[in-house]
Amino acid sequence: MPTIAVDAMGGDHAPDEVVKGVAQVSLATDIECLLVGDERRIQENLEGVSYNPEHIAILHCRDAIGMGENPHEAMRRRDASLLVGTRAVAEGRADALVSAGNTGACILACAKHFPLIRGIRRAALASVYPRHVEYEGQDRFALLLDVGATVRCEAEELVHFAIMGAGYARRISKVTSPRVALLNMGSEETKGGETLVEAHRRLRALAGIHFVGNVEGNDLVRGRADVIVCEGLVGNIALKLIEGVSEVFTDLASVAAERRLSWRLGLRLLARGIERLRELTDYAQYGGSPILGFERLCIKCHGRSTAQAIANAVKVAAKAVRDRVPSEIAAAVAALG
Amino acid sequence: MPTIAVDAMGGDHAPDEVVKGVAQVSLATDIECLLVGDERRIQENLEGVSYNPEHIAILHCRDAIGMGENPHEAMRRRDASLLVGTRAVAEGRADALVSAGNTGACILACAKHFPLIRGIRRAALASVYPRHVEYEGQDRFALLLDVGATVRCEAEELVHFAIMGAGYARRISKVTSPRVALLNMGSEETKGGETLVEAHRRLRALAGIHFVGNVEGNDLVRGRADVIVCEGLVGNIALKLIEGVSEVFTDLASVAAERRLSWRLGLRLLARGIERLRELTDYAQYGGSPILGFERLCIKCHGRSTAQAIANAVKVAAKAVRDRVPSEIAAAVAALG
Numbered sequence: 001m002p003t004i005a006v007d008a009m010g011g012d013h014a015p016d017e018v019v020k021g022v023a024q025v026s027l028a029t030d031i032e033c034l035l036v037g038d039e040r041r042i043q044e045n046l047e048g049v050s051y052n053p054e055h056i057a058i059l060h061c062r063d064a065i066g067m068g069e070n071p072h073e074a075m076r077r078r079d080a081s082l083l084v085g086t087r088a089v090a091e092g093r094a095d096a097l098v099s100a101g102n103t104g105a106c107i108l109a110c111a112k113h114f115p116l117i118r119g120i121r122r123a124a125l126a127s128v129y130p131r132h133v134e135y136e137g138q139d140r141f142a143l144l145l146d147v148g149a150t151v152r153c154e155a156e157e158l159v160h161f162a163i164m165g166a167g168y169a170r171r172i173s174k175v176t177s178p179r180v181a182l183l184n185m186g187s188e189e190t191k192g193g194e195t196l197v198e199a200h201r202r203l204r205a206l207a208g209i210h211f212v213g214n215v216e217g218n219d220l221v222r223g224r225a226d227v228i229v230c231e232g233l234v235g236n237i238a239l240k241l242i243e244g245v246s247e248v249f250t251d252l253a254s255v256a257a258e259r260r261l262s263w264r265l266g267l268r269l270l271a272r273g274i275e276r277l278r279e280l281t282d283y284a285q286y287g288g289s290p291i292l293g294f295e296r297l298c299i300k301c302h303g304r305s306t307a308q309a310i311a312n313a314v315k316v317a318a319k320a321v322r323d324r325v326p327s328e329i330a331a332a333v334a335a336l337g
Numbered sequence: 338m339p340t341i342a343v344d345a346m347g348g349d350h351a352p353d354e355v356v357k358g359v360a361q362v363s364l365a366t367d368i369e370c371l372l373v374g375d376e377r378r379i380q381e382n383l384e385g386v387s388y389n390p391e392h393i394a395i396l397h398c399r400d401a402i403g404m405g406e407n408p409h410e411a412m413r414r415r416d417a418s419l420l421v422g423t424r425a426v427a428e429g430r431a432d433a434l435v436s437a438g439n440t441g442a443c444i445l446a447c448a449k450h451f452p453l454i455r456g457i458r459r460a461a462l463a464s465v466y467p468r469h470v471e472y473e474g475q476d477r478f479a480l481l482l483d484v485g486a487t488v489r490c491e492a493e494e495l496v497h498f499a500i501m502g503a504g505y506a507r508r509i510s511k512v513t514s515p516r517v518a519l520l521n522m523g524s525e526e527t528k529g530g531e532t533l534v535e536a537h538r539r540l541r542a543l544a545g546i547h548f549v550g551n552v553e554g555n556d557l558v559r560g561r562a563d564v565i566v567c568e569g570l571v572g573n574i575a576l577k578l579i580e581g582v583s584e585v586f587t588d589l590a591s592v593a594a595e596r597r598l599s600w601r602l603g604l605r606l607l608a609r610g611i612e613r614l615r616e617l618t619d620y621a622q623y624g625g626s627p628i629l630g631f632e633r634l635c636i637k638c639h640g641r642s643t644a645q646a647i648a649n650a651v652k653v654a655a656k657a658v659r660d661r662v663p664s665e666i667a668a669a670v671a672a673l674g
Binding site: 152192196218238239240245 | 469485488489520521522529530533553554555556557558559567569570571573574575576577578579580581582584585
């Protein structure tokens with residue numbers, strides 16, 4: 001059974017929800033968790049819940065990186081839970097890392113302690129996000145990468161992202177041959193400038209990847225592709241835009257409920273329909289975002305993660321370790337020649 | 338009174354809706370319209386509606402560019418309504434152009450026949466899109482540019498886009514001092530890579546622009562800024578993503594209405610609330626998207642434009658001509674030194 005290091009002090013609801021999530025996993029699975037953080041506070045939280053002590057160990061440290069801290073400056077705090085946890089994985093005391101903390105700090109911590117896979121030049125933060133399914137049984141989630149680790153990319157890096165995303169999706173999602181697409185401003189292969197034209201050409205020629213061509217912004221919320229590749233700047237803006245539309249929707253619904261009795265009644269009748277719509281855009285609770293490209297895996301959870309989201313992320317991390325996702329990516333990159 | 342050349346043959350509903358829109362304008366205003374296209378078909382459509390013949394002239398041509406045509410190849414068709422209309426403006430027979438036709442062809446036609454404003458290196462397609470207002474009386478629309486004319490940008494071009502967007506918004510929207518923001522992957526000035534960091538630095542130092550810093554993807558649908566600047570690849574993906582979420586929303590609502598009586602009833606009670614939500618994302622009917630950076634103005638309407646949208650665009654074009662928007666932009670760029 002793999003051991004997962006969990007940053008107990010990272011996230012808006014840390015350590016409470018993080019510890020609760022790990023406790024859930026300890027009862028439901030054989031996964032071993034290494035909770036990294038302030039031992040006293042972790043123990044306090046464990047005392048309030050049921051858990052299996054055989055599956056949980058604590059790695060004590062005093063410091064923690066705040067959500068709003070400058071990631072580069074945070075790297076100096078060697079005794080922070082995130083950095084202690086990352087080192088534990090690098091040294092083989094755990095097999096993968098889960099954190100709901102400062103995203104920039106997570107990426108830098110991985111870059112500092114985990115070697116890049118041979119042949120890969122830049123890491124990617126991938127985001128699992130829910131989309132509108134187009135047929136019964138289609139996976140409700142798609143994978144968008146990069147969403148912020150590598151701001152600008154060359155064509156070669158986009159090709160690596162495609163390999164990384166497809167490798168991860170093949171193991172973690174229900175799709176055996178995930179459809180990979182390039183996010184662009186038009187479906188024609190001539191669109192998007194030099195880098196995207198070159199990436200399109202290389203992806204089309206690539207064996208072992210089911211490349212379906214370019215997709216546009218509106219396709220992101222549809223089921224046309226399972227893995228969507230772009231540079232970090234574009235992916236970050238797109239993902240936050242989906243989140244923003246969801247927030248506005250929630251605001252409008254609650255304002256509507258306050259304003260009129262008929263609207264309140266209407267919203268109540270539609271409750272389940274609205275829930276489905278909200279799921280489409282509210283990706284806060286879904287599993288987590290893998291940081292790909294390193295020999296070790298880190299699953300970054302949303303800062304707002306609940307215990308359930310943390311538990312999902314730990315299970316996903318364990319599955320990725322068992323299925324040797326980094327080795328699969330390494331083999332695919334080596335095959336590029 | 339300004340004369341506006343209108344591409345009668347461009348758009349999904351051309352020439353019917355285009356002619357109907359121009360007929361509306363001819364009755365309601367003193368704007369002169371030059372309808373460019375197949376005279377027989379234009380006359381047929383005019384016969385079916387009321388209009389003021391003193392305000393409408395026809396410039397006959399036989400050819401028209403299709404919505405799906407390759408824009409570069411379309412430029413060879415010199416007798417197409419779009420190119421005849423653009424030349425009419427370039428030669429001073431009209432003051433500005435309105436078209437609901439092929440977007441790429443519109444941009445190329447302007448680039449071919451209109452000189453760039455002195456000091457401006459690249460044109461921008463700006464899109465007026467509706468957003469969630471944050472206080473009573475706030476303009477319901479914001480301006481995003483570039484959304485596809487200039488794929489990749491240098492910092493200087495982003496600064497020009499800010500000047501162009503602010504100049505246009507100052508004249509066309511209700512805001513006297515529009516807040517200008519840079520679309521980025523974080524609010525900190527160090528975010529987004531070299532080009533965006535440099536653009537941020539220059540915009541902050543710029544007199545005559547109310548620069549409010551970086552905004553992120555989720556801010557696009559909020560009221561935080563009135564003019565949002567980005568490179569064409571990013572703007573195009575963001576705009577289409579907003580459109581895509583709207584489409585999914587409409588689909589889900591109609592599926593919900595079919596599936597359950599309680600949902601149908603709920604939707605009926607919410608009808609006005611849903612309409613407001615849809616307005617937020619469905620930008621098809623709003624005025625049009627100015628192509629900025631040239632000495633002459635072109636307002637590009639959405640391909641799906643109705644008569645009402647065409648009429649709005651013609652009025653906006655006339656207002657921009659009367660308010661000398663290109664001269665204002667030229668003066669602001671000249672002041673950069």
